[in-house]
Amino acid sequence: xxxxxxxATANEDPDTxxxxxNINSQPRTDATKEEDTPKTLSKENDSTPEPTxxxxxESLTDDGFDVFHRREFITIREDGQLAPNSTVVEEYLADTxxxxxxxxxDDSEIALIPLEQDYDRGDVYTYTNGHPxxxxxxxxxxxxxxxxxxxxxxELDDDIGGxxxxxxxxxxxxxxxxxxxxxASESDADSDTADDAAxxxx
Numbered sequence: 001x002x003x004x005x006x007x008a009t010a011n012e013d014p015d016t017x018x019x020x021x022n023i024n025s026q027p028r029t030d031a032t033k034e035e036d037t038p039k040t041l042s043k044e045n046d047s048t049p050e051p052t053x054x055x056x057x058e059s060l061t062d063d064g065f066d067v068f069h070r071r072e073f074i075t076i077r078e079d080g081q082l083a084p085n086s087t088v089v090e091e092y093l094a095d096t097x098x099x100x101x102x103x104x105x106d107d108s109e110i111a112l113i114p115l116e117q118d119y120d121r122g123d124v125y126t127y128t129n130g131h132p133x134x135x136x137x138x139x140x141x142x143x144x145x146x147x148x149x150x151x152x153x154x155e156l157d158d159d160i161g162g163x164x165x166x167x168x169x170x171x172x173x174x175x176x177x178x179x180x181x182x183x184a185s186e187s188d189a190d191s192d193t194a195d196d197a198a199x200x201x202x
Contacts, residue, residue, distance in 0.1 A: 088169075
């Protein structure tokens with residue numbers, strides 16, 4: 001039975017109960033355990049806050065190290081498909097069944113709004129996780145067809161699409177996109193760690 005420190009148990013005389021007489025029967029204290037137990041790195045105890053990680057990354061950069069950051073891309077392919085890379089898919093499109101596509105000609109921006117349900121409508125495009133979005137008609141109708149495959153870093157906008165959705169992406173076509181050379185279907189098989197922006201399944 002455990003006793004409260006400073007109080008005698010019912011069958012003990014506080015004047016005669018000498019802790020040194022029972023040293024072998026005493027439970028090990030937390031301090032003793034910490035002293036005897038080798039210190040190891042544990043993932044379970046890893047609670048480094050994200051701002052601290054940012055500072056570590058900045059420090060490494062200041063010291064001349066090239067710190068890799070997974071980048072977000074949406075590729076407009078020459079075959080008329082829009083292909084979010086794996087970072088976009090994993091972070092934002094896990095529960096997406098379809099998307100709304102819209103074009104703002106004044107600002108030269110494409111809006112992509114993820115939906116958790118598919119609809120049989122002309123302005124809704126079916127999305128299957130790990131596959132590009134078939135958007136040839138959308139690109140053609142808005143004069144956005146290209147003979148090159150170009151990827152763009154999208155801007156996440158929490159307000160776009162109104163109060164009924166959780167936001168979406170803006171793709172600014174006036175920014176300098178990156179031309180993807182070679183067979184687009186082959187680059188789709190690579191991960192975004194190689195800076196290839198296509199389908200999510202690697």
